[in-house]
Amino acid sequence: MNTRLLNITSMILLTLALGMGTGCSMDADYSQEASYGNSIPPKNSSEQVSPDQNSAEHAGTDGAADGSTGENEIPDKPEDEVAQFWIQFSTDDSTSMASPQLFKAGQYGGLPHEFVNYYDPPASMFEEETWSIEEDVNEDIRLGLKTTEAQTITRTYPCGEDGSDQGFEVVGEQECTEEKEVVDVLFQMRADAVPQSERRNWNLFFCVDVSGSMTGDNLLYAKRALEKSLDNLKTGDRVTMVTFNSQAVLHFEDLEFTANEETIRNAFDNLEAGGGTDMRRGLNLTYELAQALYNTDHTNRVILFSDGAANVGDTRIAGFEALTRIGGNEGIYLSGVGVGHYYDMERMDALTDAGKGAHVFLPSIEEVD
Amino acid sequence: MIFGDYFSKLVEVSADQVAIEMMLPEGLALEGFSGEEVSVDPEQRLQNIILAAGDDMTFTARFVVHDEAALDGAASLKVTLRPLSSGEEQIIEIEIDKFSDLIADPGVLFERTQLVSDFAKYATGHNGATRTLEELEADLEALDNPDWGLAEIEGYVSQLQ
Numbered sequence: 001m002n003t004r005l006l007n008i009t010s011m012i013l014l015t016l017a018l019g020m021g022t023g024c025s026m027d028a029d030y031s032q033e034a035s036y037g038n039s040i041p042p043k044n045s046s047e048q049v050s051p052d053q054n055s056a057e058h059a060g061t062d063g064a065a066d067g068s069t070g071e072n073e074i075p076d077k078p079e080d081e082v083a084q085f086w087i088q089f090s091t092d093d094s095t096s097m098a099s100p101q102l103f104k105a106g107q108y109g110g111l112p113h114e115f116v117n118y119y120d121p122p123a124s125m126f127e128e129e130t131w132s133i134e135e136d137v138n139e140d141i142r143l144g145l146k147t148t149e150a151q152t153i154t155r156t157y158p159c160g161e162d163g164s165d166q167g168f169e170v171v172g173e174q175e176c177t178e179e180k181e182v183v184d185v186l187f188q189m190r191a192d193a194v195p196q197s198e199r200r201n202w203n204l205f206f207c208v209d210v211s212g213s214m215t216g217d218n219l220l221y222a223k224r225a226l227e228k229s230l231d232n233l234k235t236g237d238r239v240t241m242v243t244f245n246s247q248a249v250l251h252f253e254d255l256e257f258t259a260n261e262e263t264i265r266n267a268f269d270n271l272e273a274g275g276g277t278d279m280r281r282g283l284n285l286t287y288e289l290a291q292a293l294y295n296t297d298h299t300n301r302v303i304l305f306s307d308g309a310a311n312v313g314d315t316r317i318a319g320f321e322a323l324t325r326i327g328g329n330e331g332i333y334l335s336g337v338g339v340g341h342y343y344d345m346e347r348m349d350a351l352t353d354a355g356k357g358a359h360v361f362l363p364s365i366e367e368v369d
Numbered sequence: 370m371i372f373g374d375y376f377s378k379l380v381e382v383s384a385d386q387v388a389i390e391m392m393l394p395e396g397l398a399l400e401g402f403s404g405e406e407v408s409v410d411p412e413q414r415l416q417n418i419i420l421a422a423g424d425d426m427t428f429t430a431r432f433v434v435h436d437e438a439a440l441d442g443a444a445s446l447k448v449t450l451r452p453l454s455s456g457e458e459q460i461i462e463i464e465i466d467k468f469s470d471l472i473a474d475p476g477v478l479f480e481r482t483q484l485v486s487d488f489a490k491y492a493t494g495h496n497g498a499t500r501t502l503e504e505l506e507a508d509l510e511a512l513d514n515p516d517w518g519l520a521e522i523e524g525y526v527s528q529l530q
Contacts, residue, residue, distance in 0.1 A: 082394040082442025089389045090415040092405035094424040095378045103492050103525075113405045115489030116427060119518035121481050126425075129476035133463055138452055140383060141420070143461070145446055146479070147471040150434050153499075181434040182400065184499075185471070186427075186479045189448065191383030193423030202380055228372035232380075299453075301380045333419065335379045337371075356385065356419055358378075360371050368372050 089187070092117065095358035098338055098345055105341055105363040111349075126190050143189040154179045201236040203298035204229075205332075207286040209306035209339070211245040211277035218340040219273045221362045222305045225337060226268040228368055229303075233257045238298065239264055240289055244282025245275030254293050279306060290332045304351070305337045308344030333357040381422035384450040386458065388417050389426075394442025394468050397432040401497035403486035404428040420450070429482050431499065440469045481519065484508060488522045491529050502529060 092111075097118035099110030131144035159176035208222060233239070237257040241264075243249050251267045252260075286302055294300055334355025336348040339362045352359040362368060371379070399407060408415050420426055434440065444465040451458045465471060487505050490498040500508065509515070509523040 082396065082438055084392040084394055084443065085409065086411050087391050087393060087399065088408045088415050089391070089402065089404055089428060089430065090406040090418055091389070091403075091426040091428045093418045093421075094426050095421045099493065100489070108492075108494065110493045111405070112486065112489035112493045112495050113403055113428075115492065116403050116482065116485050119485045119522065120425065121427060121478055121518075122516055123423075123425075125476075125478040125481065129478040130473045132471040132473045133446065133465070135461060135463065137384075137448070137450070137459065137461055138454065140422075140454060141450075141452060143448060145463075145471060146473040147468070148475055148479070149472055150440060183397070183432050183434060183440075184475075184479070184483070185430045185432065186475075186482060187389065187430075188425055188427040188478065189387075189389075189420060190425040191420050191422050193377070194381055194383075196377070199377075199381060199422075204380070225372045229376055231373070232376045299380060299382070303379065333382065333385075353416065356417075358419075358421070360379065362371065 093352075093356070093358040095335075095360070096349070096352070098348070098359055098361040101361035101363060101367065102345065105361075107341070110345070121188075123190065126188060129186075129188075137189070140192045140194075141189065143187070145185070145187050147186070148184045150181050150183050152179060152181050196232070196234055199234075199299075201238070201295075201298045202233065203238045203290075203293065203295045203300045204233075204240070205286050205290045205293075205300075205302045206239065206241040207282050207302055207304045207306075208241065208243045208271065209245075209277060209279065209282070209304075210243045210271055210273045210275075212274050213277060213307050214273040214339065216273075218307055219271060221365060221368060222337070222339050223268055223271055224365055225305065225362055225368045227265060230257070230261065230264065238293075238295070240286075240293065241267060242282055242286045242289065243271065244278060244285070245273070246278050246281075247275075248278070248281045248285040250285065250289065253289055277306075279308075287332065294332065300332045301357075302332055302334045302355070303337060304334060304348075305339055306348070307340045307342065308338060308347045335359065337362055378421040378424050382419050382453055383422040383424075384420045384452045386417040387420050387426070387450040388414070388448070390447045390449075392443075392445045392447075393432075394439040394444060396434065396436025396439030396442070397468075398435055399430060400433050401431040401499075402428060403430070403482065403489075417449075427478070427482055429479070429486055431497075441467050444468045444471070481516075484519060485522065488526060492525070502526070506530070 092113050094117060097114045099112070099114035100118040102110050103115075126142060126144060129144060129146070131146050133143075133145040135143050137143060154177060156175055156177045159174060161174070163176050206226060208226070210219065214222065235258050239255050239257060239260075240253040241251045243251060252263065255264055257264070283302075283304065290300060290302055334352055335357040336352040336359030338345060338348045338359060341363055343361070345361075348359045406415050418426075446461075446463045446465070448461045449458065483499055484505065487498040487500055490496065491502055491505070498505070506523075506526045509519060509526060512519060512523075515523065
């Protein structure tokens with residue numbers, strides 16, 4: 001019997017039973033059983049089989065209904081060849097980093113990976129690291145890959161009576177200790193910055209929440225951020241601004257910077273808040289304009305400023321993704337700026353994921369500058 | 370800071386449709402990862418992501434070695450992306466004869482990424498840090514010239530005790 005295939009089959013069945021065969025949020029624990037979900041066969045391997053097919057082969061090897069042993073149907077794997085499994089990693093978009101900002105503002109929780117984005121390593125560290133694999137993707141982008149030596153570590157953790165890891169939720173029941181051999185993989189892909197003088201012109205569409213919940217500091221932060229963002233623009237960039245509360249309002253469209261800088265600054269300065277929050281209406285109008293004014297020679301980007309507290313109209317995120325496409329293709333990315341301490345991080349994260357952008361957090365004037 | 374030097378990262382995309390995949394030897398089991406999501410099912414691919422100009426995608430992943438033979442098994446890395454400078458999809462495929470060929474001494478970036486990731490786990494109440502909070506604090510204190518990020522983290526770690 002091919003014991004390796006039998007093991008694979010068992011692991012797949014376990015995987016399916018645990019529901020771990022799909023993308024896993026990193027909020028989930030990697031229990032021993034769950035991690036065996038890795039044993040799904042590779043997609044381009046001659047050994048690749050669907051779970052159902054594999055189950056059938058497993059049955060065959062144990063004595064199928066037709067009486068065959070199955071040994072002739074499943075070629076044995078060469079002794080010296082180690083089977084592989086496929087794995088895909090998502091680091092999250094490189095600029096998503098609201099969680100550490102929330103932590104700094106005193107809110108406990110959030111997403112650990114955004115700390116790695118926020119506390120960005122100095123660019124020079126790529127050069128200082130000893131890579132096993134180092135590759136120039138092109139003249140702007142490089143990647144590196146390495147692992148550490150296998151090492152044995154001992155871990156003590158709070159556990160339940162059955163030895164299960166209780167994490168941080170239950171402390172003090174009893175302590176368990178485990179010893180295991182581990183390797184750590186490091187991957188980095190880095191893109192060079194583009195100097196302002198060399199970058200393509202930008203075509204920015206600001207979509208600004210001016211609902212009642214933005215009154216006070218939130219609107220102050222948003223206005224300051226809008227004004228400050230102009231410091232990053234250069235001649236030839238274009239700017240459009242839509243605001244929304246219960247209604248969506250176009251304030252100006254397709255104004256060229258720097259020729260219209262005063263008009264743009266005045267519009268920012270005159271923003272006032274009040275009313276409900278129909279975010280969908282605001283985004284719809286902004287994307288209608290963004291698609292109409294799409295400029296293939298420019299970098300087109302929608303930037304949403306909001307506390308995220310949508311409470312009027314269509315508050316669902318589902319279906320929003322289609323707005324960000326041009327004729328079904330990728331097109332106009334959305335960056336989100338969460339304003340104020342109590343912005344709806346989950347909504348902003350979901351929106352910017354759908355819009356293939358990143359989101360940041362504005363808890364204070366200091367964070368703007 | 371966001372609307373100062375950082376702002377261009379919100380706008381400038383260096384590459385989109387980025388996907389990072391690996392083929393790894395059986396006998397390794399993923400235990401922890403400093404990024405967002407992982408899929409082990411080719412039929413359930415993760416959403417592609419973007420790489421901002423002047424920015425990086427960095428992650429560490431910890432694997433438990435259940436079978437020593439895995440360290441001699443073949444591995445590969447496949448990175449798919451569309452640099453916006455060309456607008457053309459690019460695929461980088463790297464074959465690694467033995468997983469152990471990837472071994473190199475931990476350098477400054479590795480150590481830094483582990484420190485930040487460990488701090489993040491404690492700051493957000495997640496499991497999986499590679500050291501205790503006391504060890505994290507001691508390791509941060511031992512740094513000679515921490516960059517701004519590590520210096521800031523050092524200040525926050527004491528608050529987590």
